[in-house]
Amino acid sequence: DIQMTQSPSSLSASVGDRVTITCRASQSINGYLNWYQQKPGKVPNLLISAASTLQSGVPSRFSGSGSGTDFTLTISSLQPEDFATYYCQQSYTTPPRFGQGTKVDIK
Amino acid sequence: QVQLVQSGAEVKKPGSSVKVSCKASGATSSDYIISWVRQAPGQGLEWMGRIIPILGIANYTQKFQGRVTITADKSTSTAYMELSTLTSEDTAIYYCARESGIYCSSSNCFGGYFQYWGQGTLVTVSS
Numbered sequence: 001d002i003q004m005t006q007s008p009s010s011l012s013a014s015v016g017d018r019v020t021i022t023c024r025a026s027q028s029i030n031g032y033l034n035w036y037q038q039k040p041g042k043v044p045n046l047l048i049s050a051a052s053t054l055q056s057g058v059p060s061r062f063s064g065s066g067s068g069t070d071f072t073l074t075i076s077s078l079q080p081e082d083f084a085t086y087y088c089q090q091s092y093t094t095p096p097r098f099g100q101g102t103k104v105d106i107k
Numbered sequence: 108q109v110q111l112v113q114s115g116a117e118v119k120k121p122g123s124s125v126k127v128s129c130k131a132s133g134a135t136s137s138d139y140i141i142s143w144v145r146q147a148p149g150q151g152l153e154w155m156g157r158i159i160p161i162l163g164i165a166n167y168t169q170k171f172q173g174r175v176t177i178t179a180d181k182s183t184s185t186a187y188m189e190l191s192t193l194t195s196e197d198t199a200i201y202y203c204a205r206e207s208g209i210y211c212s213s214s215n216c217f218g219g220y221f222q223y224w225g226q227g228t229l230v231t232v233s234s
Contacts, residue, residue: 034221036221038152043227049222094166095154095168098153098154
């Protein structure tokens with residue numbers, strides 16, 4: 001199985017900050033990497049598919065990049081509604097494993 | 108717009124089984140691939156398995172192999188996840204999710220992303 005490791009596990013940031021979350025796969029997954037946002041008590045929401053394809057309705061302050069084993073999710077200017085937990089997920093092979101999550105909270 | 112509506116919360120005894128349903132409505136197709144993902148309290152997301160109606164097969168992650176069965180009823184656009192021999196460690200929210208953009212052969216699936224999610228079903232295992 002391919003293991004997914006996110007860093008950091010948590011971070012504190014202020015509104016307006018640029019935030020970067022990293023996801024590393026234990027082997028190459030080409031560009032088969034998705035990002036999700038989950039707010040407390042809510043269902044996960046797909047933000048980005050195939051490493052960099054922004055989903056419809058997702059604000060443009062979110063962006064994704066990377067290929068091979070290293071990927072990043074960037075929030076260019078953190079907004080109050082962005083405080084949540086973010087998960088990466090590989091879809092290169094079965095099982096489609098998730099990272100452990102990165103919790104973004106208010107500084 | 109696709110909607111996935113899951114069955115309600117369950118409380119089960121250790122050693123018993125639970126069966127959760129997930130009914131699709133909206134722009135549906137009986138051939139869509141449905142996965143099941145669970146989330147224990149305060150923990151991350153854990154993929155359990157998927158049903159691939161067009162191939163007539165299900166994939167399971169090794170952790171749950173032999174204990175989970177995922178099926179689908181094409182006539183009602185409903186998927187089911189049954190988990191047996193429950194322990195307290197199975198207490199979690201169970202989500203169904205439709206995988207979009209996915210390509211499957213008999214040996215592997217790749218490229219998918221969980222675009223639509225059910226509302227989640229809380230399963231509590233307690234004596």
